[in-house]
Amino acid sequence: MEETKYLIWLAMIFGSASRAVWEVIETYDTAYQAYAEITGGSCPIPMTINQKNNIDKISPEKSEEIISYCASNDINIITYNSPDYPEELKDISCPPPVLYCKGNISCIKNGKNVTCVGTRKPSNYTQKIISGICTELAVNNFTIVSGFAVGCDITAHMSAVKNSGKTACILGCGLDINYPSQNQQYRKSIIENGGVFISEFPPETPAFARNFPQRNRILSALSKATIVFEATEKSGSLNTASLVCGQHKKLFCIPPADISDIRYAGNIHLLRTCAEPLYSVDDILDIYGFTENKPEIRYKPEKNKYHINDIPKKNETKFTSVQQKILSIFHDESLHIDTIIDRLNMDISEIIAEIMDLQMSGVIEEITGNRYRKTERGNR
DSSP states (O other), X not given: OHHHHXXXXXXXXXXXXXXXXXXHHHHSSSHHHHHHHHHTTOOSSOOOHHHHHHHHXXXXXXXXXXXXXXXXXXXXXEETXXXXXXXXXXXXXXXXXXXXXXXXXXXXXXXXXXXXXXXXXXXXXXXHHHHHHHHHHHHXXXXXXXXXXXXXXXXXXXXXXXXXXXXXXXXXXXXXXXXXXXGGGGHHHHHHTTOEEEESSOTTOOOXXXXXXXXXXHHHHSOSEEEEOOOOTTXXXXXXXXXXXXXXXXXXXXXXXXXXXXXXXXXXXXXXXXXXXXXXXXXXXXXXXXXXXXXXXXXXXXXXXXXXXGSOOOOOXXXXXXXXXXXXXXXXXXXXXXXXXXXXXXXXHXXXXXXXXXXXXXXXXXXXXXXXXXXXXXXX
């Protein structure tokens, strides 16, 4: 329990998606040793202003409060060296050192997870497709992984539950935060049906905008295949899609019913670059080695070899004032999101949103967990 306490402390000091937290963890034999050295003024890595301030504001007693709260509220704390920690997360560059879970964590450990993402306001066509695909996946004992948002997410989650399937909800806030409030009514049935709620954020962490791009790396990592059901040109689902491509996993998109419908502009972009069209659940079964339902004839286009951020885009020269400030601090080096935030001294949620927009424009790219650099296009 002592190791857990100091791992929680380290995650709060450095951030659970920070490369810095892993540089510290890998330097010392135990989390307590890391705590003792850091509080004694011997941190082995450069620290941002925010991280230094955190040392003064956050004590190990806060970790003890979190552990006590979790024990009283049926929340399991799973550290990266626990046998319950998902193996898939260990393959990404900055896995969360600590996970908070409520429900059946084993539902994501059978190797049959499919991540489903999309807009909060799906069309009737999209909802019909989600229901059909996720129903068939549930019948085939797949676990549906999604973000518990309104719209596409909750439709995917509940399509599994209604068919006695399991589903994993990856949150961008503490497990005890009622967000989104519209979905509170579904929590009990998800848990009772063998599903799980997972967050890298401690209880009482609000649903800050900056948490969701960070959360998306878990969504993309947990499954061999991710489905984007409906996405506009600037949808947050494109951030998850980019992570999927970067992790060299399979990305599927639903072909739009109407190619001129702007609600599917993100789908079309992905289908042109790094995604394959999803025509039926058989496309998913193929990826996981289940081909008994494979149709005799099916057109299967060759996968585009390019990464989403490698495709040339239209020459866009207009940037918002915030985007101009972000671009101005990049030179030849890559920058961690914490460094960007420190240098700009601006609202974090605004910075995150603009960074996502610059990624979609192909001007900057994420090269490792939360570390960014300008692309060739961004240097023009």
